[in-house]
Amino acid sequence: MDLALDLARKGIRGANPLVGAVILDPAGAVLSSGFHRGAGTAHAEADALANAAASGADVTGATMVVTLEPCNHTGRTGPCSQAIINAGISRVIYAAADSTADAAGGAAALAAAGVSVDGGLMAAESTDLNHRWIRAAQEKRPFVTVKSAQSLDGRTAAEDGTSQWITGTAARTDGHSIRTRADAVVVGTGTVLVDNPQLTARNAAGEDAVQQPLRVAAGHRPVPDDAAIRGTDGRFLQLFEHDPAEICRELYARGVRHLMIEGGATVAGAFLRAGLADELVAYIAPVLLGAGTPAFANLGVHTLSDASRWRWDETDGGAARLVGADLRLRLEPVPAGTQPVDVPAGTQQLEG
Numbered sequence: 432m433d434l435a436l437d438l439a440r441k442g443i444r445g446a447n448p449l450v451g452a453v454i455l456d457p458a459g460a461v462l463s464s465g466f467h468r469g470a471g472t473a474h475a476e477a478d479a480l481a482n483a484a485a486s487g488a489d490v491t492g493a494t495m496v497v498t499l500e501p502c503n504h505t506g507r508t509g510p511c512s513q514a515i516i517n518a519g520i521s522r523v524i525y526a527a528a529d530s531t532a533d534a535a536g537g538a539a540a541l542a543a544a545g546v547s548v549d550g551g552l553m554a555a556e557s558t559d560l561n562h563r564w565i566r567a568a569q570e571k572r573p574f575v576t577v578k579s580a581q582s583l584d585g586r587t588a589a590e591d592g593t594s595q596w597i598t599g600t601a602a603r604t605d606g607h608s609i610r611t612r613a614d615a616v617v618v619g620t621g622t623v624l625v626d627n628p629q630l631t632a633r634n635a636a637g638e639d640a641v642q643q644p645l646r647v648a649a650g651h652r653p654v655p656d657d658a659a660i661r662g663t664d665g666r667f668l669q670l671f672e673h674d675p676a677e678i679c680r681e682l683y684a685r686g687v688r689h690l691m692i693e694g695g696a697t698v699a700g701a702f703l704r705a706g707l708a709d710e711l712v713a714y715i716a717p718v719l720l721g722a723g724t725p726a727f728a729n730l731g732v733h734t735l736s737d738a739s740r741w742r743w744d745e746t747d748g749g750a751a752r753l754v755g756a757d758l759r760l761r762l763e764p765v766p767a768g769t770q771p772v773d774v775p776a777g778t779q780q781l782e783g
């Protein structure tokens with residue numbers, strides 16, 4: 432299960448949980464393994480089975496160890512419970528139960544088909560890995576990624592409102608990869624009126640990605656008829672709304688399961704203050720602005736003990752990475768009831 436959890440951590444956060452799977456032969460040797468790479472791609476179980484098939488491994492009578500109870504529904508991919516039964520796996524050991532209404536029931540389906548099933552092994556670790564995704568699923572709202580591109584001193588625009596560009600091409604392309612995974616991208620009307628953003632997902636060459644998010648402007652001021660965000664593909668929506676919970680509710684009702692907040696400071700701050708940010712991706716450029724728009728406004732933090740504390744997210748290649756000339760940081764909220772750690776695991780400490 433340790434190995435399966437390590438595999439799960441390679442995945443990408445978004446509409447779906449992080450899941451890893453390992454298939455063992457009756458002697459306990461690893462036959463194959465797999466993990467989930469995000470919504471629309473193979474589930475970890477299917478990935479492990481496909482990898483076994485590709486390497487010619489016989490999984491008949493094998494044991495599958497998986498970090499989440501196998502799903503029992505046909506979503507964008509087929510039910511894993513049936514794939515496991517069809518493959519002839521005779522035992523499944525999973526960590527956390529799948530509590531989502533439409534995917535639950537996999538353990539029962541496996542047991543009914545004669546597969547030996549045990550749940551709960553390292554469930555706490557699996558739940559911790561996906562604690563924000565679980566919360567979003569329970570609250571029936573999208574998983575929310577807040578992205579910002581800021582100067583070294585935390586500014587997202589200079590004093591006069593100019594902000595294009597703070598980060599370099601590679602970091603912006605990386606940000607576009609979040610757009611293409613998200614079902615919707617939100618900016619406030621402030622950003623629409625100052626920046627006139629397109630908000631499409633584009634590759635390094637500036638070409639549109641195949642998968643495009645819904646482009647959403649939040650706020651009461653009208654979005655001009657010729658605003659770039661409107662586009663021509665019909666994937667534009669204005670929500671005359673400030674309340675992040677309402678924005679989430681409205682977008683969830685429209686099928687949005689992964690929401691990206693691109694800013695500006697007012698809208699991003701509102702999501703953070705409402706506790707509706709599940710993931711923070713901050714691109715930090717080696718540039719100083721001294722004054723200007725902060726990354727997040729109106730957090731309601733007046734004294735240090737009220738600070739919004741986060742922890743490093745070591746999944747998907749690590750919490751800190753240079754992307755071109757800029758630093759990409761990825762963080763997640765500290766789970767309720769957990770103390771933030773002073774020194775994140777894996778941090779190299781300078782001696783002396």
Ligand SMILES: NC(=O)C1=CN([C@@H]2O[C@H](COP(=O)(O)OP(=O)(O)OC[C@H]3O[C@@H](n4cnc5c(N)ncnc54)[C@H](OP(=O)(O)O)[C@@H]3O)[C@@H](O)[C@H]2O)C=CC1
Pocket residue numbers: 578579580581586587588592593594597618619620621622623625626649650651652653672673674675693694695696697698699701724728
């Ligand atoms: N570097 C970066 O990553 C980014 C930089 N920017 C920069 O930031 C600046 C814009 O920042 P900002 O003005 O904060 O823009 P926002 O995009 O956050 O827009 C703020 C406006 O949105 C509406 N609104 C929506 N939700 C709320 C809410 N919960 N509370 C209050 N108002 C809400 C209000 O307008 P209304 O009156 O219409 O309702 C408000 O004035 C620009 O200079 C832009 O270039 C912007 C995005 C990213």
Ligand SMILES: Nc1c(N[C@@H]2O[C@H](COP(=O)(O)O)[C@@H](O)[C@H]2O)[nH]c(=O)[nH]c1=O
Pocket residue numbers: 579580594595596597598599602603606618622626627628629630631693694714
């Ligand atoms: N300035 C800034 C960003 N700004 C964000 O990108 C939007 C522009 O998107 P588009 O018109 O589609 O290219 C802009 O309105 C704001 O939300 N992003 C970054 O990665 N780095 C940057 O330096």
